[in-house]
Amino acid sequence: MRWTELIIFSALFLGVSVLGFVAAKWKAGATLDHLDEWGLGGRKFGSWITWFLIGGDIYTAYTFVAVPALMFSSGAIGLYALPYTVVLYPIIFMPLLRMWSVSRAHGYVTPADFVRGRYGSRFLALIIAITGLVATMPYIALQLVGLEAVLRTMGINGAGIVGHLPLFIAFVVLAVYTYQSGLRAPALIAFVKDILVYIVIIVAVVYLPIKLGGWGEIFGAAKEKFDATESEADGLLLTANNQLQYATLALGSALALFLYPHSITGVLASKGRNVIKRNMSALPAYSLLLGLLALLGFVAIASDGVEPIINQATGRPDTNTIIPVLFQNEFSSWFAGIAFAAIGIGALVPAAIMSIAAANLWTRNIYKEFLKKDATPAQEAKQAKLASLVVKLGAVLVIVFIDPQFSIDLQLIGGVVILQTLPAVAIALYTRWLHIWGMIAGWVVGMGWGMFLLYNIPNPAAGKAHFGGSALPLGELSLFGWHPFGGSTVQIYVGIVALASNLLVAVVVTAIARKIKAANGVDQTSPEDYHVDDGDKSLKPVGTH
Template sequence: MQWTEFGVFTALFLLVSVMGFAASRWRRAASMEHLDEWGLGGRRFGSWITWFLVGGDLYTAYTFVAVPALVFGAGAMGFFALPYTVVLYPLVLLPLLRMWSVSKAHGYVTPADYVRGRYDSSLLATLVAVTGIVATMPYIALQLAGLEAVLRTMGLNGSGLAGHAPLFLAFVVLALYTYHSGLRAPALIAFVKDLLIYVVILVAVFYLPTQIGGWGSIIDDSAAVLSRPDPDTGQASGSILLGEHNQLQYATLALGSALSLFLYPHSLTGILASSGRRVIRRNMVALPAYSFLLGMLALLGYAALAIGVEPIVNGATGEPDSNTIVPVLFDRMFADWFAGLAYAAIGIGALVPAAIMSIAAANLWTRNIYKEHLRPGATPAQEAKQAKLASLVVKFGAVLSIVLIDPQFSIDMQLIGGVIVLQTLPAVAVALYTRWLHRWALVAGWGVGMSWGLWQLYLIPKDPVTGQGHFGGSAMPLSDFSLFGWQPLPDVRTQIYVGAVALLLNLLVAVVLTPVLRRSGASRGTDHTSPDDYLATGAGEGRERVEPGTDEVRAG
């Protein structure tokens, strides 16, 4: 047991827990018994708060644990997260402005609320809501995996269910302060989390090379380690350069991840909580600063390779836990007090997004399942109560994901979730610009894309050597692509992200069926939004004028 590290970690964990409970008094509303207050913080967060909230929401244990672990295990493939975050913000800026405006105009809390209003389809909105909830589960599980890796490195590494006991305790604390304070809790804690992360990573990136020969030596040593043949397969585990079979996988992973990120309900929750379009614009300009942090974090995977870090064996499963790579690196290279500080940064960096994700999933359940189908006459107070209870259930489901699913790399939890949530892109993102696609065509496209994507994910073995297990990753060789038994590329070993293929099938079905349904006279429903709704501004933003030749606006 590393008592000094554990003491520093515990002190900071208790600090943010107290902040989480106290957050209900921060910018206190007349009543927290309303989804706009509990689930969206009153929709009045300014530029700084939104920057920390959205940054804390998007740069998670995925960034601090999973990406360096993938670089450690596979090399260059782990850097797909960099081009993904580079293209992300220009790609989503204009759609997010439109989503914020139409949500402000109609009081929408979730993307499924918007789909319900746009297509007048309870079924399509429910599918979007269920998809968002299911996709969020493995993403929350990834956060908890990062937290558990830190606890394991400090010595809390028991066997069986007892090995997960510290995680259960952290889950209870997270659940309680989220239930009490809603979105204000992670928004306040995000300030501490970002401060800790920047301090720890900047020190690590500049200090570590001085101890192990500089970055040139680190990269050379990593290349040598990755090129060694695996004793089981006879093949190298990875490379610092992409190979002929994974370049397409790299590109589709980056693009698919960029397209999916703001389809996740928690990402939109941070945007809808902001006070206006100007806040969103400023944040889309400032958030790429986190991409610089991500690149530095990824390099820690090479540093761990260079000094011969070995992952800690998970006492609960008996398998090496690749998530422990960065924590073990800090344990070996830094004083105990600084390692404890780093562990707290990682742990808090997992708790902030886990809280936001559970709140977003709870909002979906409450507005688009509970109120839509179970209790249409629910009052705002009943909605808030239901959302609080649902947030507890979501966290419990994420803990079960940790116990029951053990992919080769924890980053696959997020990538699997991405395959799922990408299937809502036609109904949510495309609909922000056109309503040409028929609502029943969107339902059919969702069904095809989701069914095919989940089946392919199921077929990916957890153990690539023996071919045993399921849901072992998110990439497939093109030779495995099959349409009703027909394999058009039987000998092509090039890998591709499953989500990209599933989305293409989804769009193809929706585009082909739309003219057929229109000619058949199938009802398209009533669009409850208007063009002006997509340009609505926040309080104090002033009038805006439409730019010639576009549907975008500038402050007048």
Template sequence: MGDHAVELTIVIVLFLLVSGMGFAAARWRRAESLAHLDEWGLGGRNFGTWITWFLLGGDLYTAYTFVAVPALVFASGAIGFYAVPYTILIYPMGFLVLTRLWSVSYVHGFVTPADFVRGRFGSPTLALLIALTGIVATMPYIALQLVGIEAVLKAMGVTGHLPIVVAFLVLALYTYSSGLRAPALIAFVKDTLIYIVIIVAVIVIPYKLGGWDVVFGSAEKALSATNPNTGAPKGSLLLNANNQLQYITLALGSALALFLYPHSLTSVLAAKNRNTIKRNMSALPAYSFLLGLIALLGYMALAASQEFGVKPIVTDGKADPNTIVPVLFDKLFPDWFAGVAFAAVAIGALVPAAIMSIAAANLFSRNIYKEYLNRDATPAQEAQVSKLASLVVKVGALGVIIFINPQFAIDLQLIGGVLILQTLPTVALGLYTRWLHAWALVGGLVAGLAVGLVMLYQIPNPNNGKLHFGGSAYKLSELGIDSDKQIYVGFVAVLVNIVVAVLLTALFRALNAPELDDVTQAGDYVADRSPDSAPPAATTAGAGIAGPEA
């Protein structure tokens, strides 16, 4: 650890700085009381354009993104760049969908996507399934933020789980105290550090390696080497005929899933008006440009592995690919700048982890606790339950890292992405049409979840010997198609979901099945906040969402 004293000192100092900001955030834009989900969980629904931009950037582009995307490029090549187009595709779609969700949530005081589903389709069963899917998909995502921190600690020679425990204990305390205001304030520091580090990296590292032609040439040579586990090349600098379909469906499926995650929607619902959402959908592609630069670090690492001996850190006899970026910075930059880079990644874990825990806690308190355990819960009781639930969520994520192989968290997140995509017909399509019947949506959701899980179970990973849940690319030959091409599991599952929902809706319509209540009206989806007005949620607290059981 002595060789990394400067790096470690900088990381600790910056961590203490943002922790202090987290606690101070309770007094930032201070409300009369945080004992209300609108205040604690949504920051008073009063964040303007710049705050929302930093909050969404800090929420969507996580610590794991900064280590996993270049690690995938390092290991496989061009397929790792799928993250760039999907974060471009989503914003025009978000422009059409998220403004409507914000408006109807503003009018009715909805705090979670399951709140909207409960009000729109009148089915507590469907709302419960949406809430549970959101919680299950979010939990491993929180754990993966710890994987990012762990990669940085390994690069600095720090072993053991104590630093991670301390970091998440502090995170839990200031999130409990300040709610969504804490990650909103810290996001300014996190995003600024990330921008500085990446821009410097894409200038300095290629210069040290001899230029971009050397970077791409070395990367192509390294990726063309034979993978001893498969007998095929390790990857490719450009997409080939067999992975183009996988790339397209993975990018599109990931794009459709991005704003279905509860933490993404939490940041959206915290905006003060529709124009804030519109401006952010126009400005957030700046982060996609940054993500493209981050992905290029994978090619730089391949080149640096030959020139400077940059290799992933080996733990328990296995190379950890997630450490390749921290090792790259450690080898090619002076200690003080490497320390800033490590701090950026570590702080980059705190912002999304806080938002994710708040989002999962809100789903529990609003759609499980209030719906099934205490229908007469006051806003203060809801907020208190959310605070406690956020602590439980963080402890659970910490337990996954400490007591279970971190690879398990990665596998769960892989499953989580497929699961959350299955809420698309209910949440996204439900914002535009009420034609799909609630019972049919339940059937479609269950069918999509089942198909997705079965397909994921059948995928092996020859690189680590896993027979099941080894990836998300499904061979078309397994579907009876004579082709070596692969397709993203989530894309197939959501198509099955939609087809089942449509067919069952037609059946229920033919059988004259009873319609469930819809508390929303057409005008609710285009409503905006009048200047200097308080959100209706401040008084309604989402009350009045009722309807027959599905």
């Protein structure tokens, strides 16, 4: 047990928990008994709060431990996270503004609300809501994987229920203050989290290279390691086989990110279009941070004796402990304690936002739509609060009773899953040309084929026959037995393949549906709705929809 680290970690953890409870009163609206208040923080966050909130939302604890871990084990391919977050903002810049405006005009809280309004189809909205829930749940569990990596490094590495007890306590505290304060809790805590993260990473990327003899030495050590391995897939540069995988993974991840309900929650909580526009230029500060953090994976190679800790519960090395171990070896205990707290709190912020987003989906698109159609706003808020508790409990149970590897696999699947909502959520922001039946058919095909492809990808290194990764060799791509790229070993990200099939089917079925003039729902939105901004006289006040 590392007591200094543990004490600093616990003190900071306790501090943010207090903040979480106090947050209920912060910039409080007239009532918390409305989803606009509990679930979206009153839709009034300015540029700074939004920057911290979305930054805390999408650059999660798991990212912080998994990206450097991938660099540590595989080299260049792990850096895909950098182009991913560079292309992200230019891609989402325009669509996000339209999403914010139309949601503000109509009081939409979730992406499925928008689909419901745009197409007037409960069924399509239900599909989108369930897809969002399925993709978000493992993401929450994954935050616990990040938190556990830190706890394990500090010596809390038991098997069974006792080993999981600290995790359990942390999540109960998180669940209670999220229940009470809603989105305001993670928004306030994100300030502390992000400041800690910035301090820790800036210190690490300045101090460690100096200590280890400069970046030249570090890259030299990494090259030596990758040259020594038999695998040809790793190395300091991309290989002929994984360049396409690198680019499609970056693009696919960028397209997927703002389809996730929790990212939309962060955006809808902002007060106006200019807040979002400013953040498109300010959020890349986190991308730079992520890029530097990724390089810490190589620093860990150059640093003597950094080895992954064995997970006592499974008996396998936990590569996600690479960064925590690096901090422990190279820094004094108190600074390592701060670093661990940054990662640990970094798990709480996105977990809270994700559970709120999931609760919003449940309440708006399943409970109110199908179970209790006349629910009042207060009943909706109550339902969402309860749902957020259930969601978090579910995530803890998944981690405690099922192999953590399972949630990592699910997360991999989650990216492919959420991409299938692109036609209904993103394309629909611009045009209603795609037909309801086209989008449903595309979803079925994209989802089915994506799952089939993922299922068939083995990972011999991890001893797995199925769900071994998201890189598909083009040679194995088959259309009813026809191999268009037979023999090719060039890899591609499965999500992009599945999305392409989805779009193709959606277009074909749309053309047919339009030909036979099938009903295509009623559009409740008007072209002006996509441009409204905070302060427009035509807008209803927040919390009155």
